[in-house]
Amino acid sequence: MTNGEHAITGADVDWDAAAASFDDEPDHGLRDPDVRRAWASRLRSWLPEPASDVLDLGCGTGSLSLLAAEQGHRVTGVDRSPAMVGVARAKLAGRDAAFLVGDAAAPAVGEERFDVVLVRHVLWALPDPARVLRHWAGLLRPRGRLVLVEGVWGRVSPVGIPADRLTGLLAPLAGQVRVERLSDDEALWGKAVDDERYAVLAGI
Numbered sequence: 561m562t563n564g565e566h567a568i569t570g571a572d573v574d575w576d577a578a579a580a581s582f583d584d585e586p587d588h589g590l591r592d593p594d595v596r597r598a599w600a601s602r603l604r605s606w607l608p609e610p611a612s613d614v615l616d617l618g619c620g621t622g623s624l625s626l627l628a629a630e631q632g633h634r635v636t637g638v639d640r641s642p643a644m645v646g647v648a649r650a651k652l653a654g655r656d657a658a659f660l661v662g663d664a665a666a667p668a669v670g671e672e673r674f675d676v677v678l679v680r681h682v683l684w685a686l687p688d689p690a691r692v693l694r695h696w697a698g699l700l701r702p703r704g705r706l707v708l709v710e711g712v713w714g715r716v717s718p719v720g721i722p723a724d725r726l727t728g729l730l731a732p733l734a735g736q737v738r739v740e741r742l743s744d745d746e747a748l749w750g751k752a753v754d755d756e757r758y759a760v761l762a763g764i
Contacts, residue, residue: 579643582621586750590623598747600627602740606707606761607633611656612675615699617664618682622648622657628678629655636660636674638667665692673701680709684721690729697733700764706734709742711757723758734762 583589590596603624607614610632616625619637621644629635635657639645645659652659662668664679665686677696686692696706712720723739730737742748742757749757 575639575641576643579621579641579647582644583623583647587748588620588623590627592750594747595750596627598745599624600631602742602748602759603627604631606759607631607676607678608705613673613701614676614678615667615669615674617667617677617679617696619648619659620644622651622659624678624680625657625659626652626655629657633676636669636672638662638664638669640664666695667699669699673704674699675701675704676707677704678707681711683708683726684710684712684719689721689726693729693733697764704764706730706760706762706764708760708762709758710760711742711755713755715755718755720756722756723760726760730760730762734764736763737761 586592586595590599607628612633614628614633614635616635616637619625619639622637625635625637625648629652637648637659640661640663642661645661648659660668664682677699683689683692710721710726712718712722727737727739738761740759742759743753743755746752
């Protein structure tokens with residue numbers, strides 16, 4: 561491990577216990593109409609024309625899955641927390657969506673392939689992100705894309721993955737890589753933020 565890298569993962573978080581209150585955060589539950597609109601607009605610009613097959617990894621309570629389904633996409637969500645998956649299934653009941661309990665780093669989707677792998681605030685917490693990205697790229701159909709929403713949080717002991725590191729990891733895998741800065745868009749977060757938040761779109 562080099563200086564500046566962190567051995568932090570999500571393994572020490574009780575995500576089942578967090579599920580009940582997870583959506584209380586503005587950018588998690590998307591309950592505020594302005595926050596919801598902001599994420600829906602971004603997602604519409606990031607995803608291909610519907611109906612495409614979207615794999616939402618580390619889907620949590622399914623808020624982004626719901627937006628994608630509302631925009632006409634077929635969604636498969638994966639999260640390791642049964643409680644989170646239970647909330648997501650209820651939230652998307654009746655939609656063209658399926659949710660699996662499993663490892664976002666290596667989802668058990670068999671031979672199924674997708675047009676988009678969508679991941680928000682997950683990669684930074686996984687060990688060996690380079691290996692994970694290779695695996696995710698292999699889940700895509702030709703001309704598929706990775707949509708990765710990440711950042712660096714905290715001032716004293718920052719955690720996360722900087723955009724330049726992530727684009728470097730993607731360079732051997734992707735034909736096109738675009739970074740979209742998100743920190744200045746207060747509507748996405750329901751408040752002003754001063755840390756690094758961004759999306760990377762990578763065409764494979």
